[in-house]
Amino acid sequence: LSIGNSSEMENITFNQSSVIFINNGTDENISLNFTNISQSQYTTNSDEDNWLKVFQFVLEVLSYIVIGLGLIGNTLAFLVFSKEKVLNTRVFLLKTLTITDSTFLLLMFLFVMLLNQWEEFIKLGAVQDHIATLYDVQTPIVSTAGTLTTWMVVLVTIDRYIHITNPLGATTLLTVKRMKWTVGSLVVGACLYNVPRFFKWAYLLLASDTCLLQCNPSYNLIYQVILNA
Numbered sequence: 762l763s764i765g766n767s768s769e770m771e772n773i774t775f776n777q778s779s780v781i782f783i784n785n786g787t788d789e790n791i792s793l794n795f796t797n798i799s800q801s802q803y804t805t806n807s808d809e810d811n812w813l814k815v816f817q818f819v820l821e822v823l824s825y826i827v828i829g830l831g832l833i834g835n836t837l838a839f840l841v842f843s844k845e846k847v848l849n850t851r852v853f854l855l856k857t858l859t860i861t862d863s864t865f866l867l868l869m870f871l872f873v874m875l876l877n878q879w880e881e882f883i884k885l886g887a888v889q890d891h892i893a894t895l896y897d898v899q900t901p902i903v904s905t906a907g908t909l910t911t912w913m914v915v916l917v918t919i920d921r922y923i924h925i926t927n928p929l930g931a932t933t934l935l936t937v938k939r940m941k942w943t944v945g946s947l948v949v950g951a952c953l954y955n956v957p958r959f960f961k962w963a964y965l966l967l968a969s970d971t972c973l974l975q976c977n978p979s980y981n982l983i984y985q986v987i988l989n990a
Contacts, residue, residue: 817877824873831866835859850920850935857944858913865906872903901958909951916943957984 839859845852875896920940924931957980 821873821877825870828866828870828873832863835863835866839863848937850937850940851924853937853940854913854917854920854944858910858917861906861910861913865903865910868899868903868906872899875899898959901955904958905951905955908954909947912947912951913944916940916947954988 836859839856842852842856842859920935923935927934
């Protein structure tokens, strides 16, 4: 690139590795390393990407550890409660809680694995649309298990509260048969409650999605604000 006037001519040369300003009037040459400047512009972004990958890896490992410890604890608790000779509401509810919680953890394990390893599945030959559909179906199923586990904890708390505050009437009010019906009602309620989540989004690709119920103001008011309050 040449820039000139009537009295003096200055040449500016751009190379891949350097920028050299040559002044014909003097013997001064000024060199700037262009390659280093170009690389420094992307150093920050590269460092941020590396830290993000490290954070995602640590989070994934911690998720697997928590899920594994939870499954081990639930298994041991189930074995202990299975040795109880007297089947009362306390034993029944706690055994049921270990089952629902273990189901939630197993589904969450598959969910986390799909969420973090979907690129590897594609490399193995999986179709991206199929993975997106699986993700779209698995999300409300995991939510259903989580809802059931949460309300099982509430049911255990209510059972213990009644036994403490009214121990004489609890034996006739809280029976195993009634608790079985209550747990069955919770299962049906959790499934019905999470039906809208199947229609919340329509995932066409993992990188793009189509908004369905999520963009509906009535859905957000009733489901997200009132029911989730």
